[in-house]
Amino acid sequence: MRKFARIIGTGSYLPPKILTNDDLSKTIDTSDKWISARTGIKQRHIVTDESACDLAKVAVNNALEMAEVNANELDLIIFATTTPDKIFPATATLLQTAIGATCPAFDLQSVCAGFIFALTTAEQYIKTGAANKILVIGSETLSRIVDWQDRTTAILFGDGAGAVVLAGSKERGILHSKLFSDGRYLSALQVDNNYINETGFIQMKGNEVFKIAVNQLSSLAEEMLKECNMSASQLDWMVPHQANIRIISAIAKRLKIPMEKVVVTLAKHGNTSAASIPLALDVAVRDGRIQRGHTLLFEGIGAGFSWGSILLEF
Numbered sequence: 001m002r003k004f005a006r007i008i009g010t011g012s013y014l015p016p017k018i019l020t021n022d023d024l025s026k027t028i029d030t031s032d033k034w035i036s037a038r039t040g041i042k043q044r045h046i047v048t049d050e051s052a053c054d055l056a057k058v059a060v061n062n063a064l065e066m067a068e069v070n071a072n073e074l075d076l077i078i079f080a081t082t083t084p085d086k087i088f089p090a091t092a093t094l095l096q097t098a099i100g101a102t103c104p105a106f107d108l109q110s111v112c113a114g115f116i117f118a119l120t121t122a123e124q125y126i127k128t129g130a131a132n133k134i135l136v137i138g139s140e141t142l143s144r145i146v147d148w149q150d151r152t153t154a155i156l157f158g159d160g161a162g163a164v165v166l167a168g169s170k171e172r173g174i175l176h177s178k179l180f181s182d183g184r185y186l187s188a189l190q191v192d193n194n195y196i197n198e199t200g201f202i203q204m205k206g207n208e209v210f211k212i213a214v215n216q217l218s219s220l221a222e223e224m225l226k227e228c229n230m231s232a233s234q235l236d237w238m239v240p241h242q243a244n245i246r247i248i249s250a251i252a253k254r255l256k257i258p259m260e261k262v263v264v265t266l267a268k269h270g271n272t273s274a275a276s277i278p279l280a281l282d283v284a285v286r287d288g289r290i291q292r293g294h295t296l297l298f299e300g301i302g303a304g305f306s307w308g309s310i311l312l313e314f
C-alpha cells in the first residue's frame with residue numbers, strides 16, 4: 001500500500017510590531033491607495049530584535065500541539081529561510097535545541113519558493129521510509145534586507161513564520177509535486193551582496209517578476225492537474241505564495257478558480273517569503289475554511305528563479 005506524507009499539524013506566528021501603509025507613506029513617497037491597489041497589502045509585521053529562529057519557535061510549538069507530537073519524536077527538521085540567524089550554524093540547529101528536539105536538522109534556501117522545496121524534500125524522506133515525522137518550517141526576517149528608502153520594494157515585504165508537521169500515513173496526503181529552477185533570471189530579483197562586504201538589500205525589477213510569476217505558476221498548475229487527471233474545479237483551495245493580489249488573481253483567473261476558493265492573507269502581512277504558504281495554510285485551517293479531506297494546491301515562486309507546486313489532500 002502506498003505511504004503518503006500527510007500534514008498533521010500547522011502553526012504560524014507574526015511578530016507584534018505592525019507597519020501600516022500609512023506609516024510607510026510618512027517616510028517614502030507612496031500612499032495607502034497606491035499600495036493597496038497595486039499589491040493588496042495593507043500592513044506588514046516587522047521584527048524588533050527577534051530572529052527567524054525566535055519567530056519559528058512560536059509557530060512550531062503551535063504546529064506540534066495541533067499534531068500532538070513531542071519535539072523528541074521528530075526524525076528531521078527542515079528550516080526554509082533566506083534570512084538565517086547566522087551564516088553558520090544552520091538556524092535549524094538553533095531551533096532544534098530551542099524546542100528540545102534531538103533529530104538531524106538543516107536549512108534550505110530557496111527564497112519565496114523555500115517552503116515548497118522544503119516540503120517536497122521532506123516528502124522524499126517519508127516515502128523512502130527514512131523518516132516518519134518531520135518538521136518543515138518557513139521563517140523570515142526580510143525586514144533586515146529591505147532598503148526602507150526604496151519605495152519599489154519596501155512596500156512589499158514583511159516578517160513571519162509558518163510550520164507544518166508532516167507524518168507518514170496510509171491516509172492520502174501529498175499527491176504530486178514539481179520543482180523548477182532557472183538561474184538566468186538573476187538580475188530580476190536578488191540581494192546584491194557577496195558575504196564579504198556586508199548585508200545587501202533586495203533589488204527587484206517588479207514588472208519582470210510579475211510576468212514571470214503569473215506565466216510560470218499558471219502553466220505549472222495546469223501541468224500538475226493534468227498529470228493527476230484532475231481539473232481545477234476539483235480543488236477545494238488554492239494556497240498560493242502571498243506576494244501580490246494581482247499575481248494571485250491573474251493565476252486564479254487563468255485556471256478558472258473562483259477567488260472564494262483561494263486563501264489570501266497578504267493584506268495583513270505582505271510577502272513573508274518562505275513563511276507565506278504555511279502562514280496562509282495555518283490561518284485557513286484554524287478558521288475552519290480548510291478541512292480534512294480537502295484537496296489543496298500550493299504554489300510559489302522566488303528569486304533564482306525557483307518555483308514549484310504541491311497538490312495534496314489535507
Ligand SMILES: CC(C)(COP(=O)(O)OP(=O)(O)OC[C@H]1O[C@@H](n2cnc3c(N)ncnc32)[C@H](O)[C@@H]1OP(=O)(O)O)[C@@H](O)C(=O)NCCC(=O)NCCS
Nearest residue numbers: 029030034038112151152155206207209210243244301302
Ligand atoms: C512592484 C509592483 C507592485 C509594482 O507595480 P507595477 O504596476 O508594476 O508598477 P510600476 O513598477 O510599473 O510603476 C508604476 C509607477 O508607480 C511608481 N511607483 C513605484 N513604486 C511606488 C510606490 N511604492 N508608491 C507610489 N508609486 C510607486 C513608479 O515609479 C511608476 O511611476 P511612473 O509611471 O511615473 O514611472 C509589481 O510590479 C509587483 O508586485 N511585481 C511583483 C513583485 C513581487 O511579487 N516580488 C516578489 C516575488 S517572490
